Amino acid sequence: MDAILDILEDLKSGEDYRGRTDLVDARVLDSLTILALTSELEDTFDISIPAVEIVAANFNSLEAIWAMVQRLRDEDF
Amino acid sequence: MKSYFSLMVLGLFVPAAVALYQLAPRRARPLVLLAASYAFFWSISGKLLAFLLFSTLSVWATGLVLEELQRRRAAEMRDPDVDRRVVKRRFARYMRAAVAACVVANLGVLAALKYLAFFEAVAAPLLAPLGIEVPQGGLRLGVPIGISFYTLSAVSYVVDVYRKTSPADHNPVRLALFLAFFPQIMEGPIARYNETACSLWSGRPVTAENLFGGTARALWGLAKKLIVADRVNVFVKTVFDGSASVDGGVVALAAVLYTIQLYCDFSGTMDFAVGVGRIFGTRLPENFRQPFASRTASEFWQRWHVTLGAWFRDYVFYPVSLSKPIKRLTNGSRHLLGNRMGPLAASGVALACVWFGNGLWHGAGGQYLLFGAYYFVLIWLGGLMAPLAERLCPRLGIDHDGAAWHAWQRGRTLVVIFIGELIFRASSAPEALGLLGTLASGFSLASFADGTVFSMGMDAADFGVVACAVAVLAAVGRLRERGAHPVRRAWELPVPVRAAAMVALAFVIVIFGAYGGSYVPVDPMYAQF
Amino acid sequence: MMRVARGARRVLGALAIAAAVIALLALSSRVVMPKNNQTEFGQINAAANGVMGEPADTIDVLFLGDSEAFSSFSPLQLWGEQGITSYVCATSAQRLYYTTSLLARALENQGPRVVVLETNCIFSPMSVGDAAMRALSDLFPVFEYHNRWKSLTVDDFVGPVRATWADDLKGFRLDHATQVKPADATTYMQETDDVQRLSRFNWLYLQEIKRMCDAAGARLVLVSTPSTVNWNMARHRGMAQAASELMVDYYDLNVGDTKVEIDWSSETYDAGDHLNLSGAQKVTSAVGKILRGSYDIADHRQDAAYDGWNDAYARYRQRLSQLGAATS
DSSP states (O other), X not given: OHHHHHHHHHHSTTOOOTTOSOTTTTTSXXXXXXXXXXXXXXXHHTOOOOXXXXXXXXXXXXXXXXXXXXXXXXXHO | OOOTTSHHIIIIIHHHHXXXXXXXXXGGHHHHHHHHHHHHHHHHHGGGHHHHHHHHHHHHHHHHHHHHHHHHHHHHHTOTTSOHHHHHHHHHHHHHHHHHHHHHHHHHHHIIIIIHHHHHHHHHHHHGGGTOOOOOSTTOSOOOTTHHHHHHHHHHHHHHHHTTSSOOOSOHHHHHHHHHOHHHHTTOOOOOHHHHHHHHHTOOOOOHHHHHHHHHHHHHHHHIXXXXXXXXXXXXXXXXXXXXOOOHHHHHHHHHHHHHHHHHHHHHHHHHHHHHHHHTTOXXXXXXXXXXXXXXXXXXXXXXXXHHHHHHIIIIIHHHHTSHHHHHHHHHHHHHHHHHHHHHHHHHHHHHHHHHHHHHHHOSSHHHHHHHHHHHHHHHHHHHHHHHHHHHHHHHTOOTTSHHHHHHHHHHHHHHHHHHHHHHHSSSHHHHHHHHHHHHHSOOSHHHHTTGGGGSSOXXXXXXXXXXXXXXXXXXXXXXXXXXXXXXXXXXXXXXXXXXXXXXXXXXXXXXXXXXXXXXXXXXXXXXX | OXXXXXXXXXXXXXXXXXXXXXXXXXXXXXXXXXXXXXXXXXXXXXXXXXXXXXXXXXXXXXXXESHHHHHHOOHXXXXXXHOOOEEEEEOTTOOHHHHHHHHHHHHHHOOXXXXXXXXXXXXXXXXXXXXXXXXXXXXXTHHHHGGGGGGOOHHHHHSOOOOOOOOTTTTOOXXXXXXXXXXXXXXXXXXXXXXXXXXXHHHHHHHHHHHHHHHHTOEEEEEEOOOXXXXXXXXXXXXXXXXXXXXXXXXXXXXXXXXXXXXXXXXXXXXXXXXXXXXXXXXXXXXXXXXXXXXXXXXXXXXXXXXXXXHHHHHHHHHHHHHTOOOO
């Protein structure tokens, strides 16, 4: 999960990502940022994120992003 | 005349619908709403109701097909002998085909009814040199009311079922109500299945609070439409539809006034929709969130016509960006341009799709495509320049988070908005460019100085009314931006005060409304899209 | 017990709101009503509403209808030829719901013997919404005159509502008197079996007009003025049927015994839609003869009480000669 935090801070610094559950709802992550984030996550964790996963529930908090990454990793073995 | 704000609808149809709804037993209430909605649709578009029924049934059937496919896939995946990846891929193919067929059919109907004539007109000069004659005139069937809106809702339902964001609905009547609900049919808001379908179906009784609150909201919308939008319309029509030539100063004023008109007309209609929705116990999504407080063009589209922007984001932008060819492009450009610029550059393709779609959605006309291209360039460049600006600002001594910088951003965004709406209002792309040219080259304040601006449909008193209204709206908007909820606070006042406020508002509408006499009633502007 | 109290309070509250709304509408109507029935005071359709400024019980014939009426019937010519006092309460594109409003206003002060309704407006389609708006405006004039907020004066708040003005031409219009634009009369009043029926909504209003006339002791008479654009055999048949059902006299000046011979190359100013002065003079003469011959209407030319009409007539003739028109 620290890897995700690093990616986020690299993409958009100056925000506190820990402990928040409203990253999408509060528009901290806008659509372009999410796209860049997706690209990074795919590279870093060797997964493929389809469009169906781009929902607020999966990106609203660090925990949610990590859960999605893990799930996609397990699904593809 | 197709308008929610007519005497028949406000004085007869809505009260009757509310009364019948409340008197009906709970299970019958959604049927009352559906009957009312279909009656409303019929009164405007008649037999074209068939197309709404087609959309409803096609997405209902496709939803069931998808659900069945998902069930079969799960069953096959339980078999330990089978290669799960192969099964996944096979079912993915079937499901994609089902969704594609449904989406293409629905968008195809929309394209045929609304855009065929335009495509034919565009294709004719292109194909003529090849000796191919293109028939003109489209299907000559007319366009069903709200087709641009309910088609998007229908497509969103089917895609949501595919993505398992919503369950498939076995109940075609519930789906029918979701798509046809009469306050939404003309101009949206474009709701998702998860947002409103079950709420509309629940048949909640009308409560005094909801009746009061919903009526107040609808009244507020009526005020915006009648007092501001229809008043400004006379001036705007004179400039855009009149034959007299005007100087740049007048064009600029017309752009500003048209933006005000569009906002008051559209958000006023949304107030009506949300208000009536509330009376029936359903919360419809908001379409406006203080759009003139935006600091960038991109932000504007998250605050103006919110449900349309969200639809394009969820059903065009992300799917296109995350499709295989675009992902490859993204990775390629990441190698070339780095981790920040790479995805941004590649997302340009997705953005182009969104803005081509957004422009075209508004209408079959070059000015709408120009409008789309305008915002595409601004938003894409804005995204590319943002990191640059972030680095430059401290060097230039500008406080990136300070009030002054924000004010500058808001001001320049306002100019961007006004120019965009100028393009939007023109009746063709060449006319839009011509007006922009007049704005740039022929700018002069002469018409203000000699008073001709007061003889183009609005006199000084009219300008005064509009200015007061805009001031009130701006004040309310500023309160909302700061997180205050002026309406909720007002609603905590005792009932007699609230009632008196509503009576006063209604009275203000009667006196200052732009109706009767030389005013022509204006159909809600977004209903034409 | 509590529930009853709460219910009663709600009902009382609703009544209080209703009372407040009515009071506001009534008060504001009083304020924005034009304080005299002239255009300068903000009166809408002043010429037609000028009938309210005529001395009481002096008008024997009322003409109602749309632009066909105010361009074809000249009350002052009728005075000169037959000594009949009349007024034209006609407005552009008049709809029957406005006809009833004008008739009601006119009947407040006048007791005409005959009410002539020009038939073009009887076929004009009406929307329920517009009819409702008209009824609302008659009840609370603020809906019609609210735009006067821009020009309110102190007098509007304290002064009484008066009606002292009448149109000099008694509702007739001379705007296009001498213009000529020939009409194509080749298909004019061609024979056909078609019958254009009135819509049920229009029929309701026509019946109401008949009822109002009966109550006021006036004879309702339907007249179709000549027009190549607006009138045809189908309409003639439909109107004839309606007139017999309504039991009122119907004179179609386009056809038959009552036909008025119009020279379509010189007596219309807009290619057959409306008549110019020459055409109007023919029509007025014909109508005058019909009124004199079939209805008991007094000839007031020797009556000293109607001297004002002689003055108005003199002014009328002067105006016609200024236009260079025939004044016979």
